[in-house]
Amino acid sequence: MAELNQKERMKIKRHDMPNQDPLVRRRNYDEVALGYSEATAKKEAERCLQCKDPKCVQGCPVGVLIPQFIKALREGDMVKAVEWMKVKNNLPAICGRVCPQETQCEGNCILGKKGEPVAIGRLERFVGDFELAHRTCPLAKAAPTGKNAAVVGSGPSGLTCAVDLGREGHKVTLFESLHGPGGVLVYGIPEFRLPKRVVYGEINYAVECLGIDIKIDHVIGRTFTLDELLNDYDAVFLGTGAGLPSFMRIPGINLNGVMSANEFLTRVNLMKGYLFPQYDTPVKVGRKVAVIGAGNVAMDAVRCSLRLQTLHSRKTNELPGEVHMVYRRSRDEVPAREEEFHHAGEEGVIFDFLTNPVEILGDEKGNVKGMRCIRMRLGEPDKSGRRSPVPIEGSEFEMEVDTVIMALGTSPNPLVFVEAEGLERTKHGTAVADPETGRTRKMRVWAGGDVVTGAATVISAMGAGKRAAADIDKFLKGEAPWQ
């Protein structure tokens, strides 16, 4: 294609992502977004204006060299595109699928001012998938330094940190409490949004290339304490995430049929409950499900519930049930990624905005039979800048439900703080760490990701893992001693 001028580039319309049809995908767990073809990816890449001062890069928590990789992509040099990508991002196939691009790179794209931004996330995914399939960019490993590091947790921050440290030639041991690596990428994010083959592809490759030792079934704080790790390792990175679910403080939360989104998603994703009884772990949703919350986790819970209901009704020839998303604020405050919200709507979720449960009601056997809710209105802006929900007096009503899934956010797991003298914590339970270096108040211990920030995004955790790895590397090489 002849070189286009800026005006011509701006005339090209953003390319839609091909998706599985909503009615079909409700019956399966296959990936919803099918990915760009090479031709579409190239055409989309033509839209990039190659800004001198690219705002998109500023919006990226890891500073991916966006104009560079897009330029290589549209010139058809995929090997080069991967190289540019990997300068800043080890896991593009994952980020391209789960990043909230609309508030990051794409939110900053200059094209978005008047029209639609370049589909940076979809292009990133295209490059990531190319690399997964072709492995053109082997992870080079520096000569062994003789230093070792323990990375606790194998989710986004831990994986990123482990890979970067491994590349620098340090001996890395990755500790995971569950029976397989991946953390929230595996137990939390469903198959239809992030196929496990993508996650395992990235992990296996890193392990093979860099000789990272993964120890599963090791619960740090119990199997080994942090202080014990410090005896055996030169540096320790904590990427233990925010795994502790919150429950509402209302009557009825212990009834049968009330569960945390963590439990529900772990049963579905990690334990493959949707394949019960071929897999041993059961998961059940009733005919009327209410998911409380409107973040990404809530969307995942909603969409898994819809699929379980549809699959169940096909087996039993019953009509599929209903899945409600109950949120105390309004549509405009929904914190989930735009695409997830849109997909959930397409798949048939019923949104109940400005609604808050005040009590979960049970039958005589202790099973959920309903929820007493109250209508809300938006009041003054709160600390987060969003208008805070205020209950409307006298507006209480009952909603018939048999399953209640709470997706109200999570906090860091306290186990890692057991016998970790000097590792400071905030009153929210998060670890105190320098945002630039990840250094905690405890010598030779770094932390990053949700354990520091509270529940956030995959990419921000990866950014923290990356910054910490850079500082750990300097520390291990004697360039940045502990003050």
Next chain:
Amino acid sequence: MYKILKKEVLSDIIKLMVIHAPHVARKAKAGQFIIVRINEFGERIPLTIADYDRDAGTITIIFQEVGKSTMQLGRMETGQEISSFAGPLGHPTEIENYGTVVCVGGGVGIAPIYPIARSLKEAGNSVISIIGSRNKDLLFWEDRMRAVSDELIVCTDDGSYGRRSLVTEPLKELIENADKKVARVWAIGPAIMMKFVSLATAPYNVPTTVSLNTIMIDGTGMCGGCRVLLEDGARFVCVDGPEFDAHKVNWDSLLSRLQFYRKEERAAVEHWQHKCRLEGAPEEGGK
């Protein structure tokens, strides 16, 4: 992978296994539990630690075959391997010298009460133990329990061995006997037994500790499926327990939550037995 080094059949449905898991054995203490997953299709099941050997790097588990996973595990043999084994989880028992203590073990609960009784004995307590089961065939470790107890009372529901009674009867007699001065009670067994032990000791204000075994997935505080209602709110059995003050537990809620997956548990057993018949019984656990 974790190798089964030894298997003992304690009864038709109660099996003992010694598992090679040095990472768990090095810190295991009485009162803690492990999570075991047989193979890649397996569920994660919590089992209380019955014994440990730090030098040999082994953990002893004893389990009753009540569902598909425990049945499958029960059919595995020495030399076979289990795909995951995590722990030690939960808080250990708080061992002190309390004076005279009573340790109650019901059914397969005799296994986890044993290391607690032993530790209490080692700490200088006078230990009176009560062990009970439905019948003689389901009773095990009488010799071990006798070895760590100053006094041992054995009962069966049907009177086929020892005293014909529930464990709560001799327990009440001990508490009412002023000479004994029972300072504390530990009870581990079926939830319904622990509920009645709790009801038995509550009027006398004898501090009573129970070890709860609720539905659990990860065992590290992540899922919250194990939550139990105490007087002052919900707790997670996996990280806040597994031991709790029996008198504060909402037993009706606990018993009801244990029933939640009953239908699926039955379906899993049926599915598995059907598969075993197709492939030729007895089924090897590890496959």
